[in-house]
Amino acid sequence: MSRIAIRRLNSRQSDFNLQLDQLLAWESVSDTRVNAVVDEVIAEVKARGDEALIEYTNRFDRMSVDSMQALEMGAERLQQSLASLPDAQRQALEKAADRIRVYHERQKGESWTYTEADGTLLGQQVTPMDRVGIYVPGGKAAYPSSVLMNALPAKVAGVKEIIMVVPTPDGVVNELVLAAAALAGVDRVFTIGGAQAVAALAYGTQTVPRVDKIVGPGNIYVATAKRAVFGAVGIDMIAGPSEILVICDGQTDPDWIAMDLFSQAEHDEDAQSILICPDAAFIDRVEESIQRLLPTMERAEIIAVSIQNRAALIEVADLHEAAELSNRIAPEHLELSVADPQALLPEIRHAGAIFMGRYTAESLGDYCAGPNHVLPTSGTARFSSPLGVYDFQKRSSLIMFSAQGASEMGKVASVLARGESLTAHARSAEYRILD
Template sequence: MPEIQRLDSRHGDFWKDLDQLLRWESVADHGVRAIVDEILVAVRDEGDAAVLRYTERFDRLRPGTAAELEVPADRLRAALERIPAAQREALELAAGRIRRYAEHQRMEDWQIEEPDGTVLGQRVTPLDSVGLYVPGGKAAYPSSVLMNAIPAKVAGVPLLVMVVPAPAGELNDLVLAAAAIAGVDRVFTIGGAQAVAALAYGTESIPAVDKIVGPGNIFVAAAKREVFGTVGIDMIAGPSEILVICDGETDPDWIAADLFSQAEHDEQAQSILLSPDAGFLDRVAQSMHQLLEEMPRAEIIRTSLAHRGALVRVRDLDEAVRVANHIAPEHLELSVADPQALLEAGLRHAGAIFMGRYTSEAIGDYCAGPNHVLPTSRTARFSSPLGVYDFQKRSSIIQCSPEGAAALGRTASVLARGEGLVAHARSAEMRGE
C-alpha cells in the first residue's frame, strides 16, 4: 500500500506532529523570484516585444506580431461545435449550475435615511476588467474557466480577458469551448509570468485589467504576488487539500477514492482522514492499497500520501471538529450519519464543506454549483471561496441634510481638533455655522 503517516490525538506530540505535517513552504524561492522580476520589468518596459520574446523562449511559439496571439471568437465557437455532444452537455449543465449559485451572491445597493434627512448607503459596481489565467499545454482545465469566468460575468464585468499558454501551438478544444459558454470576451495564447505582466501593465496588443484570477504554476503564483497593488488578485493558492471526517460507517473504498482525488493533483497535495474508529482507518488503508494500482496517476498519489498524507485517530467527533478548525482545510468532507449536527458543533474554518456520505469532493470540483477556487494552506481561517463578490466593489454613500451637517460637524470638529487637524475641523464646522 502507499506509505502514509499515522497520527493519534492521544499521543503527547500530536499537535506538534500535526503542525509539521501541515507546514508548506511559500510560493517561490529567491531563484524563481529573480526570474519573475526580470520578466515583469521587461514586459512593463517593452510591451509586446517582451511578450513575443518570452513566448518563443518558453512556449516554442513564434507569431509575427503579438496581435496574432489572440484567438478569434469564431475559433471559440468552432471548438464548442467540435467537441463531443456529451462533453458539451456536461459543460453547459455545469455552467448553468455555477451561474444559478453565483446569482445568489450578488451584492446590492442600499440606502437608509436618518430622521434628520441624512442619507447613508452603499453603491455596488462591477470591476471594469478582469484577467483570467488558465493553465495550458498538456493540462486542460475547462472547469477552471467556468468557475472563474461565470462569477465575473454574473457580477457584470464588461471585459474578461483569458490568457492560456499554447506550447508549440497546442490549444485544448474543451478549454476554448468553456470560454465560449462562460462568455469570455478575449483570449490570448500566452502563459507564465509574462502573461501576468501583460495583464497587469498592458501592452500594445493586450489590455491591462483591474484584477487577475486563476491558477498557475510557481512562476505564475510568484508573478501574481509581485503585481498585487498594481492590480487585484484572487489569492496565492497552495497545493490542493482534502480533510475527511468519518464516523467509520462509510464504505472505505469511497473514502480511499476521496483521498486519492486530491492526492492525484500533484506531489505536494494533502489528504487527511480523521476518525475515532481505529479499525476503520485500517480498512481505509487496505482499500487504498487495493485501489491504487487502478489509478493512472498512481506514482503522484503515492508520493503525495507519503509526504503529506495522514490517517488520524481522534478520541471522538467533537475532537475531530477541533482538529478540523486547526487545519482549516480547502475541502472538508463530513462523512457521518448527521453532518448538520457536526456542522453546528462548532466547525468554523473550511473553504467548502461536503455534507454526508454521498457528497464527494469531486462533485464540487466540477458541477455542484459553488466555486472550486478555495483558500488553501490554512487561509480558510480568514478568507473565503471565489465568488461574485470578488468581482464587485463597494462605494460608501453619504449625503448630509443641513441639520445632519450641523450635528455631525460638531462631533467631527471635536475629534479633528483632538488629532490636531484644524483644517478638518473648520471644514466640518463651516456647514453648521
C-alpha cells in the same frame, strides 16, 4: 507498483502537535530562485510589452510565434470549439455552467440607502469592475471547469470585459477550455501563461489590456507573480497546492474514502490528502484500499508521491475532536462523511467548502455542484472565502448631508478633529455649522 508508505498519526501521541505542524508546513512563494526569475520577467514585460511576451512564450512554452496575433484566439475560434464538441461533453459543460450561474446569482450584492430624520442620506453603491483577467492552467492538466468557475461569477457581477490567459505548451490547444470560454462569455483569449501572462494583465502591453483584478490558479511562478503585482492590480488569493480533509465515522465504504483522497492527490505531487477518524480498524481498511486501488489510477505516480510526502491518516478520540482538529487545519475541501453531517456542521468554523454526507464527493464541487471551486488553501480558510460574485464588485460609501445634518455632525467632527490637531478638518466642518 510497490507498497507505498502512508503517515499514520494519533492525537494521543506526545509529539502529535509537532508532527501535525510539520505535515501542514507550506510556503508556496518563498523560493528565492523563483522570485528572481519572476522579478526579471515582470520587469521585461513592463519595459518591452508584446516583444517580451512573445520571447518568453516561445522559450517557456516551446513555441515559435513572431506576433501577438498568433497568440490570440478570436470569438469565432471559441464558438467553433463549442460547436465541435461531442454532444455528451457539450451537454455536461452547459449543465455545469447553468448550475454555477444560478448559484452565483444569489451572491450578487445590491446598492442600498437610508435617509435619516433630518434628510441626510447614507448608503452603499455596488458596482462591477470594468475588466478582469482570469488565469487558466495549461501545464500538467487543462481545466475547463476553472474557466467556468472564474468567468461566470464575473459575468454575474456585471464585469464589462473578461480577458483569459491560458498557456498552450508545444502549441497544444485544449478545445474544452476554449469551448468553456465561449460558454462563459469570455471576451478575449490569449494563449500565454506563467509570470509573463500575469505581468501583461497587471500592467498591459501593446496588445493585452490592463485589468483591474487577476483571478485563477497556477503554478509557483504564477502564484509568485500574482503576489508581486498585487497593489498595481487586485488578486483573488495566493493559492497553494490542492488539499482535502475527510472526517469519517468509520461507516463509509473505505474504497470511497480512498478515492476521495486520490481526487486531490492526483492534481500534483504537493497536493495534500488527510483522513481523520476515531476508528482505528476503519483507518486500516482505508489504507488497504489505498494500496489496492493505487495501481489502477492513470496518474498513479503523481498520487503515490503526494500520498507518501504529504498525506496522513489520523486517529482521534471522537468526532468532536475531529472537528476541532479540522478547524486547526482549516482545509480547502472538507468532507463530513458521517451519519449526521448537519449535526456536526455547527462545530466547523474554518473550511473553504464543506461537503456533507457520504454521497457528496468533493469532485462534484469541482465541476457541477454550483458553488465555486476556487477556494482558500494552506490554512487561509481561517480568514478567506471562496471566489464569488462579491470578488468582482466594489462597494462605494454614499454620504449626502442635509444642511441641518451637516450642522449637527459638524459640531461632532469639529471636536474630534481638534482633538487630533487637524485644524483644517475642523474648520472645514465648522463652515457648515448653522448659526
